[in-house]
Amino acid sequence: MAAPVDFLTYVDDHQDQFIQRLATAVEIPSVSGEPARRPDVVRMAKYLEEQLQAYGVETKQVDLGTHVMDGQTLPLPPAILGRIGNDKAKKTVLIYGHFDVQPAELSDGWSWPPFTLTRDEKTGRLYGRGSSDDKGPVLGWVNVLEAHHQLQKPLPVNLRFCFEGMEESGSEGLDDLILEEVKKGKESWFDGVDCVCISDNYWLNTRTPALTYGLRGISYYKVNIAGPARDLHSGVFGRMVHEPMTDLITLLSKLVDPQGNILVPGVDEMVPAADEEEKKLYTALDYSIEDVELSAGGKIALSDDKASVLMGRMRSPSLSLHGIEGAFYGAGAKTVIPAKVAGKFSIRLVPPQTPENVDPLVISYLETEFKKLGSKNTFSIENLHGGKPWVEDHKHWSYEAARRATEAIYKQTPDYTREGGSIPVTLTFAEALGVNVLLLPMGRGDDGAHSTNEKLDISNYIEGTKLLGTYLYEVAAGTKA
Ligand SMILES: NCC(=O)N[C@@H](Cc1c[nH]cn1)C(=O)O
Ligand SMILES: [Zn+2]
Ligand SMILES: [Zn+2]
Numbered sequence: 001m002a003a004p005v006d007f008l009t010y011v012d013d014h015q016d017q018f019i020q021r022l023a024t025a026v027e028i029p030s031v032s033g034e035p036a037r038r039p040d041v042v043r044m045a046k047y048l049e050e051q052l053q054a055y056g057v058e059t060k061q062v063d064l065g066t067h068v069m070d071g072q073t074l075p076l077p078p079a080i081l082g083r084i085g086n087d088k089a090k091k092t093v094l095i096y097g098h099f100d101v102q103p104a105e106l107s108d109g110w111s112w113p114p115f116t117l118t119r120d121e122k123t124g125r126l127y128g129r130g131s132s133d134d135k136g137p138v139l140g141w142v143n144v145l146e147a148h149h150q151l152q153k154p155l156p157v158n159l160r161f162c163f164e165g166m167e168e169s170g171s172e173g174l175d176d177l178i179l180e181e182v183k184k185g186k187e188s189w190f191d192g193v194d195c196v197c198i199s200d201n202y203w204l205n206t207r208t209p210a211l212t213y214g215l216r217g218i219s220y221y222k223v224n225i226a227g228p229a230r231d232l233h234s235g236v237f238g239r240m241v242h243e244p245m246t247d248l249i250t251l252l253s254k255l256v257d258p259q260g261n262i263l264v265p266g267v268d269e270m271v272p273a274a275d276e277e278e279k280k281l282y283t284a285l286d287y288s289i290e291d292v293e294l295s296a297g298g299k300i301a302l303s304d305d306k307a308s309v310l311m312g313r314m315r316s317p318s319l320s321l322h323g324i325e326g327a328f329y330g331a332g333a334k335t336v337i338p339a340k341v342a343g344k345f346s347i348r349l350v351p352p353q354t355p356e357n358v359d360p361l362v363i364s365y366l367e368t369e370f371k372k373l374g375s376k377n378t379f380s381i382e383n384l385h386g387g388k389p390w391v392e393d394h395k396h397w398s399y400e401a402a403r404r405a406t407e408a409i410y411k412q413t414p415d416y417t418r419e420g421g422s423i424p425v426t427l428t429f430a431e432a433l434g435v436n437v438l439l440l441p442m443g444r445g446d447d448g449a450h451s452t453n454e455k456l457d458i459s460n461y462i463e464g465t466k467l468l469g470t471y472l473y474e475v476a477a478g479t480k481a
Contacts, residue, residue, distance in 0.1 A: 001473045001477035002408055003405075007147050007153065010151055011465050011466050011469070012462070018462065019119070019458065021051070022131065022136055022461065023117035024047070025044065025047065025048075025099075025138075025139060026116070026117040026135060027116065028040050028043050028044045028115075029101070030099055031168075032165055032166050032169040033069075033168060034103055038077065041099070042165070044099045044100070045061065045077055048099050048138065048163060051142045052082045052145070052161065055142065057082040057159075057161065061080055064079060064177060076172055078165070079164045079174060079177055080099075081160075082160065085154075085159055090158050091157045091158070091476060091478075092194050093193070096162045096164075097134050097141065097163050098138070099135065099163055099165050100164070100166060101134075101135070101168060109453075114128060114452075123457075125455045125456070125458070129454055131447075131454055132202065132443035132447035132448075133449035133450065133454065136443065136456040136460075136461050137442040140442055140461065140464050143465040144468050144472070157475055158192070160189060169385070170384065170385030170424070171425050172385070174425050175424075179432055190433060193435055195398040195437070196429045196430070197398070197402075197440055198426060198439050199440050199442050199464075201419045202419075202444060202449065203417075204285060204415050205415075206295075206445055206446050208286045208414065208415050209414045210415040210416070211403065211417070211438065212416075212439035213392040213438075214389070215426055216349055216389050216419070217348070217349035217386070217424070217427075218347070219346060219362070220344070220346040220383065221344070221345055221362060221381060222325075222342050222381070223343045223344075225244040225248045225342075225343075225378070225379055226339065227244050227378070228244075229339065234337050235335060242377045243337050244326075244337075245341050247379070248341050250373060255345060256320075265361065267362070268316075270317075271352075271353065274311060279307050282311055283306065285310060286415055289304055291445060295448075313420035314418035318347070319348075320346055322344040348422065349389050351389050354386075354388045354389075355383070355388070359383055362381075366381055387422050390437070392436060393436060396438075398478075399438055401475045402438055405471040405474045409467045423439075440467070440468065440471060442460055442461070442464035442467070443456050444457060
């Protein structure tokens with residue numbers, strides 16, 4: 001069933017209001033990973049809840065309790081549940097998204113203030129933290145609701161919503177909420193859900209829409225090394241004491257090589273190699289080495305072979321070194337020996353890897369390597385958060401509905417992709433509800449999520465809003481077939 005013309009026209013006619021809606025959301029710096037910004041995440045929850053209510057959605061804020069971050073006990077931002085429509089003759093679609101964002105500072109290298117939505121008239125782009133990940137897509141759903149409400153048009157399906165404010169920090173508390181909710185049976189806000197749709201990733205390139213049927217999992221670690229009681233003068237103590245930074249850098253250098261091979265014994269080996277048949281899937285995708293170089297902003301691809309680069313992201317684990325807490329990083333030439341440093345790294349996981357089977361390998365390897373250093377500093381390792389990988393059946397009717405919707409809006413057949421990032425709650429939904437989960441991305445591969453100058457093209461926001469709405473009509477059409 002094609003989406004009605006008045007819905008599509010409404011979206012075209014209200015572009016400016018929809019962009020204003022995104023601007024208001026980007027202004028709220030809802031960074032879940034920074035304790036001082038936690039009230040802003042709560043403010044963003046309230047804004048989103050009000051938007052849903054304005055268009056007839058019944059909502060509920062769920063208190064997720066507290067958690068410990070960087071040694072501080074903090075209240076978790078509430079999750080928002082919503083529902084609209086209860087027609088037994090219609091399918092019920094559960095929408096998930098997140099309203100928190102990654103940290104961003106102008107000093108990181110942004111060309112504009114990250115929490116002001118900046119419109120570039122020449123390129124048709126909207127710059128701002130969260131524009132693509134994930135405020136644009138979440139508000140795309142609100143735009144769909146607004147259009148139907150204003151046109152007094154019934155939605156083609158029943159909708160349920162689950163929006164969270166901790167996705168960028170491990171989705172703390174959300175798994176428990178989902179499992180508790182499911183136990184409530186008929187009373188549950190997820191009762192009767194037929195499929196889940198998540199718009200929180202990106203096309204592979206800048207020109208071909210995509211449907212995504214896989215995500216990598218993640219295991220995130222913090223290695224702590226401490227020695228002196230305070231920072232020391234390197235002229236006074238250099239070569240007299242064991243230096244925590246030296247120990248840490250030595251350990252971090254033993255995790256991954258410059259070609260991306262993971263050096264922790266047993267981790268890469270867990271994943272079976274791709275056979276020729278599987279390699280063809282990657283060769284067939286509309287992607288080139290220029291695409292990876294364009295989106296990375298540098299000629300730094302690990303290989304000249306497109307299939308091997310794509311497999312690196314979609315079906316191989318990867319280990320990335322993220323940062324060192326406690327290290328000197330400012331301007332000037334401070335001659336300090338930092339007293340206490342913590343290295344942060346994570347491993348993106350693919351089946352059959354899970355945090356449960358990878359963590360022991362990583363922890364025991366680093367403990368052994370630290371012992372080999374013969375250092376008198378102290379060593380400890382923490383797992384900050386984890387999530388399992390997910391792979392879905394992309395021949396399901398929900399994927400077919402999304403394919404038809406994509407062809408209707410973009411006049412193109414979508415790429416079928418596996419995403420290198422992680423949305424840990426995806427597997428929880430799939431397992432707890434026992435239904436198919438679809439990832440329907442709005443943004444392009446060069447949006448720069450998590451990076452400086454994150455953007456969303458206006459055309460992706462507007463056509464993406466039409467795509468989300470059209471998908472619902474195609475799900476409804478599938479119901480009748
Ligand atoms: N758009 C999904 C996304 O960005 N997910 C994050 C989740 C995460 C895990 N740890 C910290 N954030 C990702 O990095 O893949
Ligand atoms: Zn996201
Ligand atoms: Zn993200």
